[in-house]
Amino acid sequence: MKRNALKNIISILSICVICMFLQNCSNEDTDNPNSDIDNDTILNAFDNCPSIANVDQLDSDNDGIGDVCDDDDDNDGVLDVNDNCPLIANPGQEDSNNNGLGDSCDGDNLPQFPCVNGLAGGYPCSGFDLMSHISAEELGGSGAEGNDSWGWTDPDTGKEYALVGTTSGSAFVDISSPANPILLGRLPTATTTSLWRDIKVYNNHAFIVSEATDHGMQVFDLTRLRNVANPPETFSADANYNGFGSAHNIVINENSGFAYVVGSNTFSGGPHFINIQNPTNPIAAGGYASDAYSHDAQVVTYNGPDADHTGKEILIGSNENEVVIIDVTNKNAPTQISSIDYSNIGYTHQGWFTENMQYFLLGDEIDEIDFGGNSRTIVFDFTDLDNPVFHMDYFGPTEAIDHNGYVVGNTFYIANYAAGMRVIDISNIASGVMTETGYIDTYIANDNTDFNGAWNIYPFFESGNILISDIEGGMFIARANN
Missing domain, CATH: 2.130.10.10 (YVTN repeat-like/Quinoprotein amine dehydrogenase)
Structure with missing residues (x-):
């Protein structure tokens, strides 16, 4: 029983060491400016989302984080997954015609004639x-x-x-x-x-x-x-x-x-x-x-x-x-x-x-x-x-x-x-x-x-x-x- 227990402990420790090694390698790859961990042809040093492929490098809110990695693209405090207008700030989530599209990005709710210069x-x-x-x-x-x-x-x-x-x-x-x-x-x-x-x-x-x-x-x-x-x-x-x-x-x-x-x-x-x-x-x-x-x-x-x-x-x-x-x-x-x-x-x-x-x-x-x-x-x-x-x-x-x-x-x-x-x-x-x-x-x-x-x-x-x-x-x- 003691020998089997010792073998189990050695196996668990071996797995942990391997996991730590892989994690370190992953971190090293991410931190390495000359690598391309997500294989999107953009080196980590220039990639606004180095861990997820995004060749287009879209960053709608210009916060330095690519859209595919950004949970709140318009920085309005509403996560994209819950936001009825994820690319234009609308913290109140107004939807006047109840069509699921926030007023801020719904063409039917944008004025034909905005008040500009009086x-x-x-x-x-x-x-x-x-x-x-x-x-x-x-x-x-x-x-x-x-x-x-x-x-x-x-x-x-x-x-x-x-x-x-x-x-x-x-x-x-x-x-x-x-x-x-x-x-x-x-x-x-x-x-x-x-x-x-x-x-x-x-x-x-x-x-x-x-x-x-x-x-x-x-x-x-x-x-x-x-x-x-x-x-x-x-x-x-x-x-x-x-x-x-x-x-x-x-x-x-x-x-x-x-x-x-x-x-x-x-x-x-x-x-x-x-x-x-x-x-x-x-x-x-x-x-x-x-x-x-x-x-x-x-x-x-x-x-x-x-x-x-x-x-x-x-x-x-x-x-x-x-x-x-x-x-x-x-x-x-x-x-x-x-x-x-x-x-x-x-x-x-x-x-x-x-x-x-x-x-x-x-x-x-x-x-x-x-x-x-x-x-x-x-x-x-x-x-x-x-x-x-x-x-x-x-x-x-x-x-x-x-x-x-x-x-x-x-x-x-x-x-x-x-x-x-x-x-x-x-x-x-x-x-x-x-x-x-x-x-x-x-x-x-x-x-x-x-x-x-x-x-x-x-x-x-x-x-x-x-x-x-x-x-x-x-x-x-x-x-x-x-």
Whole structure:
């Protein structure tokens, strides 16, 4: 037994000695500048990956290590094996169209017109690239102009779609590849053409109103956009609601499933309530006429700082000459909570809450015309809905008329007519400070106080794509650059 054990020990030691010898030889070969251990015809002294053959010597990130030996070619902290764009740094791994290819190297997500030296395809810009553009004529036909717009993200596929109003109807555009949008089709106006058309979305359906005579409300099932064989198609509505004739605008509270049509020929132009919980079977649900004509509104299920109204359905109406706050929880008995006016009223047009519902940012459409000065946004403190107070005025850099504005996080996006889309940082709004951080001007001719240019902004896509609808220009897709 002892002799066998000794023989086994000698055998193990012999193997170890051989292994050490081979390892030393290997190291010596690698370290020998005049050898070529990987047999790729490049001597170790000049080979950026001497242990693995790489005749092409590719080194994409110029770090001195050949790609075949480099675990992180773009040095973005994501190993190549897990990186959706291994040769271009993209530490966030953004993939807006969910095609497995990172935005940084996906041609469909690279802008057609980057913002370079203050211009994106001829359009003045700062901080935003122009991903693509579709003309008003392509969207709506010969002689068409653009107006309002909204967006829809397909919950099943994650694809993003632009819904753009024109004088002749509504256009539906697949923008999942924002640099190469596809016009899928058009829904013609229900009656006649009109300069005014408004679109909102609930439960995968679009709800469309217009100031066209007897237009009513069209309902369109957006899931039909998933299977369009020969775009662009001409669509028909899936339902029509005729509880009113013409209307200026429509607002939807997606939490409650109610639509609020404003500026119609019912309820003295005040909000007309519609139950749309079954989208293709809209049901009249009353209205509110006490404050007369409402031009625009926002309706929320309230969760702001005023605990007296938590959980209630609150409508903030922009009513030509004042802002009104209405409790519309009980559709049979809506009641005014308060109202507020302000100095230099031209036309109380449209407003939007900050996300914490403390401040309300209002645009007056013709104060620049009536009183002069630069674009003005009026900010109210709505901490107490029963006693709203003026907080501040923000003045933009041009004399262009402000139109529709929306808040996402600490950013306020304004459709500023002839000055295009303006982007405002509101993180210091409590201190009375708002600062413009970027823009893309879709109306090149001028920044005058006229009704030309950007009508609406839709900034709510998770991808960061921003939709701009423009009267003369049609549809623009913008995105913040780096």
